[in-house]
Amino acid sequence: MNVSVSIAHLNLKNPVMTASGTFGYGEEYSEFVDLNRLGAIIVKGISLKPMEGNPPPRVCETPCGMLNSIGLQNVGLKRFLKEKLPYLKQFDAPVIVNILANTIQGYVHLSKALDDSGVDGIELNVSCPNVKKGGISFGTDKKTLARLISKARQTVKKAVLITKLSPNVSNIPEFSKIAEDSGSDAVSLINTIPGMAIDIETRKPRLANITGGLSGPAIKPVAVRMVWESYNTVKIPIIGIGGIMNAHDAIEFMLAGATAVAIGTANFVNPKATVTIVEGIGEYLRRKNIKDIKEIIGGLNAAQSHHNLNN
Amino acid sequence: MSRYFTAEIINNLPLNNKNVLLTIKPLEPVPDPEPGQFYMLAVSESHDPLLKRPFSFFRKTPEGIQFLYEVKGRGTMMMKDFKSGKVINALGPLGKGYPEPESDSTPLLIAGGIGIASIFPLIEAYSNRVYVFYGARDKAGLLMLNELKKLSDKLNISTDDGSVGKQGTVVDLLTDFLTRHSSLVTRYSLYACGRKSMLEAVSTIALEKGIKGYISAEENMACGVGACLGCAVKVKGIKANPPLPTFTKGGRGGIINSEIIYKMVCKEGPVFPIGEIVW
Numbered sequence: 001m002n003v004s005v006s007i008a009h010l011n012l013k014n015p016v017m018t019a020s021g022t023f024g025y026g027e028e029y030s031e032f033v034d035l036n037r038l039g040a041i042i043v044k045g046i047s048l049k050p051m052e053g054n055p056p057p058r059v060c061e062t063p064c065g066m067l068n069s070i071g072l073q074n075v076g077l078k079r080f081l082k083e084k085l086p087y088l089k090q091f092d093a094p095v096i097v098n099i100l101a102n103t104i105q106g107y108v109h110l111s112k113a114l115d116d117s118g119v120d121g122i123e124l125n126v127s128c129p130n131v132k133k134g135g136i137s138f139g140t141d142k143k144t145l146a147r148l149i150s151k152a153r154q155t156v157k158k159a160v161l162i163t164k165l166s167p168n169v170s171n172i173p174e175f176s177k178i179a180e181d182s183g184s185d186a187v188s189l190i191n192t193i194p195g196m197a198i199d200i201e202t203r204k205p206r207l208a209n210i211t212g213g214l215s216g217p218a219i220k221p222v223a224v225r226m227v228w229e230s231y232n233t234v235k236i237p238i239i240g241i242g243g244i245m246n247a248h249d250a251i252e253f254m255l256a257g258a259t260a261v262a263i264g265t266a267n268f269v270n271p272k273a274t275v276t277i278v279e280g281i282g283e284y285l286r287r288k289n290i291k292d293i294k295e296i297i298g299g300l301n302a303a304q305s306h307h308n309l310n311n
Numbered sequence: 312m313s314r315y316f317t318a319e320i321i322n323n324l325p326l327n328n329k330n331v332l333l334t335i336k337p338l339e340p341v342p343d344p345e346p347g348q349f350y351m352l353a354v355s356e357s358h359d360p361l362l363k364r365p366f367s368f369f370r371k372t373p374e375g376i377q378f379l380y381e382v383k384g385r386g387t388m389m390m391k392d393f394k395s396g397k398v399i400n401a402l403g404p405l406g407k408g409y410p411e412p413e414s415d416s417t418p419l420l421i422a423g424g425i426g427i428a429s430i431f432p433l434i435e436a437y438s439n440r441v442y443v444f445y446g447a448r449d450k451a452g453l454l455m456l457n458e459l460k461k462l463s464d465k466l467n468i469s470t471d472d473g474s475v476g477k478q479g480t481v482v483d484l485l486t487d488f489l490t491r492h493s494s495l496v497t498r499y500s501l502y503a504c505g506r507k508s509m510l511e512a513v514s515t516i517a518l519e520k521g522i523k524g525y526i527s528a529e530e531n532m533a534c535g536v537g538a539c540l541g542c543a544v545k546v547k548g549i550k551a552n553p554p555l556p557t558f559t560k561g562g563r564g565g566i567i568n569s570e571i572i573y574k575m576v577c578k579e580g581p582v583f584p585i586g587e588i589v590w
Contacts, residue, residue, distance in 0.1 A: 024538035031536075032315055044540075053573055057531045059541035064358045066533060070540045073573060217358040245358060268534040269353075269361060271315050271402065 001285055002292040003278075005039070005259050007237045008185035010094055010120055010160045012039035012260060015293065016250065016278045019241050019264030020045055020098035020123060020164070021070065025084040026091070032271035035091040037278060042262060043084070045098040045125050046114075048106055050076035054130060060197055060206035065216030065243070066265060067195055069130045069209035072100055077110060081117055089118075096121030096162065100128060100135060104148045111155045122159045124152055124184075127166030127191035129213045136194075139166040145175065146182045153183030162239065164188035167219075172226040173233035180234045188239040188262065189230060190223045216265040217243040224256045231257020231298050245269070247280020257298040312340045314404065320397045321374050323390070327451050329382055330425065331391055335401065336375035342404060344368040344376065346432035347527055347582045350403030351535040352378070354386040363402060364390070365532050365577070367429035367504070379428040379454060405535050406581050409433055409502055409525050412440075416500045419444065419488070419524075421513055423481050423505025424452050429527045429581075430504050431455070438462045442488065446481030446505075450474040481505070482512040489520060496520050501585060503527070511590040524585040530576045537578030544580070545589040548572030 003014045017040040023029055026041050035041060053073025060067050075084065080097070088095045097119050099110040111122050126139030126148065138144050149163055163179040165172065167190040179187045192213025197206040205211075223242025230238055240258030243265065244250050250261045266273035285293060318335040325331050335352075344350075351363035364386045370377040382391050393399070412418040418437055421444045422430040434443055446469035447453045453475055459466055467484045468476025477484060489496065501524025503513045510526045517524045530542040548570050571589055574580065 022534075022539060024536075028534075028536050028538040032313070052571075053540060053543060055545070056543045056573075058543055059531050059533045059539065061360055061362050061531075064361060066361060068533070068539070068541060073540045073543070216361050265361070265533075268539055269363065270400070271534075271536065 001282065001290075002294075003282060003285070005293060005297075007121070007162070007239070007260060008160045010040075012094065014039045014278050014281070015254065015258075015260035016274055016281070017042050017096070017239065017260055017262040018267065018274060019262035020125065022264040022267045025080070026088050027084075029267065029271055033275050035093050037275050038093045039260060039278075040094040040096050040121065041088060041091075042096040042098055042121075042123060043088070044074055045072050045100045045128065046074055046077055046080050046110065047072060047100050048077050048110060050074065050079065055208040057206065057208055060212075062195070062197055062214065063218060065214055065218030067197055067207055067212035067214055068192070069207045069212035071130045071209065072128060072135075077113055081113070085117060085119070094120035096123055096160075098123040098125050098164065100125040100131070104144075104151055107148055108151050108155050111152045111161075115156045115159045119159055121162055122152070122156055123162040123164050123188060124149065125164050125191075127164050127168075129166070129168070129192060129194040129211065130209060136166050136168060139175070140169055142174070142178055146178050149179055149182035149184050160185045162186045162188055164191055166191050167193050167222060167226060173229045176230035176234045176238075180236045184236065186237040186239060186259075187230065187234070188241055189226050190219070190242050193219050193222065215243065217245055219243050220249060224252055227253055227258050228256040228300065244277070245273070247277045247284055250277050250281060251284055251296065254293070254296050255298070255300045257300070259297055312342055314342065315400070315402050316341050317398050318375070318401050320393045320395055320399065322395060323393045325391070326454055329451060330454055331380055331382065332369075333378045333380060333390070333393070334372070334375050335378075335399070337401070338398070344371065344404035345408035346436060347408030347429055348404035348406050349581060350376070350378070350401050350405065351532070352390070353400040354389045360386050360389070362533055363400070363535065365405075365535060367527070367581075368404060369428040369431050370435065379425060379431075381425045402535055406577055407579065409527075409582050412437060412500050415498070417442065417495070417498050419485065419499050419501050421481055421485055421501065421503040421505070421509075422446075423509040424448070425454070426504035426506075426509075426527070427454055428504075430502060433502055434459065434462050441465065443467065444469075444481050444484045444488070446470065446476075446479075446484065448472070480509070482509060482516070485513065485516065489516070496522055500524050507590070514585045514588070514590070517585045525582050526585055526588070527581045528576050528583055528588060529581065532577055535577045537575050540575060542576040543573035544576055544583075545571055546574045546583065546587045547589060
């Protein structure tokens with residue numbers, strides 16, 4: 001049975017990655033997960049300078065999900081390269097670094113430094129809903145997005161270049177197409193969905209930032225739909241993200257067209273979620289007698305969609 | 312030994328209509344908790360509610376690990392219906408607990424309401440040396456009084472409505488005590504857990520009087536292991552590579568460049584030295 005997949009020239013031993021911002025810099029979960037068993041590790045978003053993040057409260061639970069407004073607190077490029085990357089490089093799992101900047105030049109600078117440092121992938125975060133500058137403002141404007149990706153493309157020589165898109169657009173395939181046309185090797189779909197919650201007793205917002213990003217099982221159907229729509233539009237691989245809690249959910253994303261998946265909020269619920277999902281995918285393939293996982297990518301049988309409505 | 316484990320509910324005993332004593336027995340070998348550390352307990356196998364709930368470790372008994380909790384929200388409402396024999400997922404012990412008091416110090420332990428859960432292991436460990444100050448809104452809010460009386464003969468109680476102990480807050484009790492024993496302040500160390508306003512008041516008193524101490528903080532939490540960066544609290548930071556202290560006339564000079572940074576309650580806390588958190 002073959003469970004390996006490729007994102008452009010990057011080979012993954014299995015399709016299960018960690019979603020940026022939910023797995024720290026790897027070390028935080030090394031006590032619970034053998035990092036060698038992961039398809040890839042996508043680390044917390046990195047900016048040029050360290051960022052202190054947003055005031056608390058930064059998280060709150062919502063039905064089948066949670067809102068966060070962390071605000072990209074991170075150690076910055078310099079400390080990442082010096083303190084975090086050497087640790088991650090010990091493991092037999094590709095390291096993909098999520099990056100965020102205020103300017104296109106900033107993205108270019110980060111891409112160059114990280115590509116030179118030998119990371120396996122760079123994920124352009126153009127979809128963070130929790131920072132005032134950068135983030136989602138780049139990912140929801142078509143011209144800016146095209147220019148940003150093209151510039152990063154000219155810079156990145158070795159690492160695979162991934163664009164993490166925001167669900168906060170009316171037509172996701174258009175944005176996936178822009179990513180493809182601008183030279184992105186893959187797209188990650190989706191980042192959190194902007195949302196908010198209010199404490200009716202105090203009339204205060206549940207997050208100090210008032211709005212935040214919704215994640216968890218609550219967003220999964222939206223994410224699966226966006227993966228499916230993009231799969232029908234672009235040829236580059238799609239990394240499916242959004243409320244994946246178990247192998248069932250991961251396979252659902254792959255059937256919708258994802259080549260790989262990233263596990264986010266599930267890590268908070270079960271620190272061993274990633275490896276449990278790797279094992280569960282193997283069991284599914286065995287049960288279905290599928291020799292190569294690539295067979296299930298985009299394997300949705302749309303003609304049968306009127307069956308099993310209640311499953 | 313893993314800090315992520317399954318545990319059986321041994322007992323889930325209501326103490327009154329609001330508070331419950333939960334005993335869980337890990338079904339695999341687990342590390343021992345230190346006073347002030349906490350666990351995250353799963354309240355549901357479904358995705359709703361999604362996240363585990365953090366609870367201070369209250370006591371370790373031959374039967375298992377005990378927690379005291381207040382039925383307050385949706386998660387604890389579901390927990391109160393846990394039946395013996397049920398198996399849940401748990402994560403812990405987590406975070407940094409209370410540092411051991413110096414051998415020649417007299418610890419003053421201050422607990423507000425359900426905060427007694429976090430303070431209790433200190434009372435157990437140092438019962439012959441500690442003064443305990445325990446306050447709640449009313450009689451129903453005071454938990455485990457019999458056990459506390461057995462452990463400590465220096466137990467000071469207050470309730471907001473005066474139904475038990477002195478009428479007032481636990482901060483009033485502490486203030487009175489320190490006024491009466493003002494010559495001994497250098498021997499004291501403070502350990503406090505309770506709601507934010509209480510911790511802030513205790514910190515102010517400690518800083519004014521120059522008493523060292525620790526408080527246990529609380530914040531909304533998701534992962535419990537320092538990964539999601541959700542449970543941030545504002546603290547006074549020291550810039551990296553501060554200049555070496557220089558000694559000037561009149562005592563220790565030296566420049567420490569303070570700035571405000573965030574620390575995570577789950578990993579760098581929940582216990583913080585008094586004076587570190589910016590309220």
